[in-house]
Amino acid sequence: MFSIQLSLLNSIYIHFQFNPVSPLSEGDPGYNSCPTLDDKVHILVCVIPADRLSVLSEEVKQKIRDIREAASDLGIPQLALFTKIDQACSVTESDIKNVYKSKYLKKQMEDFSADVGVPMNCIFPVKNYHSEIHMNDDIDSLILSALRQMVDFGDDFVNMS
Template sequence: MQWGDKERYLQYVKAYQPHNKKVKRLRILLHGPVGAGKSSFINSVNTIMQGRMTGAALVDSASVHSFTKKYTTYKIQKGNPRTFYPFIFNDIMGLENNTNTGVRAEDIKLAMKGHVRDGYKFNPISTLSKEDQGYNSCPTVDDKVHVLVCVIPADGVSRLSDEVVGKMRDIRVAASDMGIPQVAILTKIDEACPEVNKSIRNVYKSKLLKKKMEEFSSKLGIPMNRIFPVKNYSSEISLDDDTDSLILCALRQMIDFGEDFRNRM
């Protein structure tokens, strides 16, 4: 990590254009347990790209169940209100222990294949079927997911239940079968480590965070060099260059992995 290089990371993201002309937008799907920070990450990226605090993806810090109920696509505005960056995020209902609560793993698999329409309200009791209005029977290349991102709170790695880990493993195997690249972001690093809370530049010096990353890598099988620690914007009212750098570094990797995948399509 090169501290002080925020502008370099930012310019890379701003200048990104897909090489494969068949695909207009890079689709990044975020999934993970309830309260991991999926919506907050989307808001944080939007905040950095807009240069001001934003909150397009709704967040609820008090709910014990997923606040996100629908399959929602978020575009990042570029310049005027009618132009957008060529990458989009999909937010999804959180994973939970109970089989009758939270998003079903089968629905995430359908989303990766492009079969879930934007705005579909997830039903924890039953998987999306071909007869449902929310089912997209003829997905285009743009509808399909190009990068799968697992979002995990650093302070919750040890508390991940076997049920949730099992669902994430199942989703990961399905994504691998489809050839979809996968990365993970470790959120709430300042809450998990006192040294990082003092200064975010201690993130790669923290033995505690390294241990959390190793533990998560062991549970899910995602390599260490594809797990990116970040701090989302939550209580701040102004931007911080070091916070931005971590988020932009993770975003750049998502774009690179997604671009490699799309060029093979």
């Protein structure tokens, strides 16, 4: 079991104890039978370090797939962020503008898509700021593109609810 604490915009804290063997049910403390839009998850984002994809176990892939399928059943949109793309691929390490020219990253994204079910057009490669001391428009454009999609997917979910 693991727990999560969510901080909401209005500074209310929710603490929930997750039990993978027994999902939340109506009799459990904290169960909300009539959630408002503010109580619902608007988007599921899976953040995966691209340089660690090759060591992602089948068990972890299955958990991601299970969570994604449960979110799909609830109509929750999902996307994935591939971080650290510069550390995963020498083509992007030398020039981040080559991100969509990298055959290696494309294959990693296709494999991840096939393994867990996130469509290719919902996987966004981004580079982390980790040693840079100045802002970089090329890095920012990847991050902002992914963020724009997150906001748009969330807005679509809210407008459909």
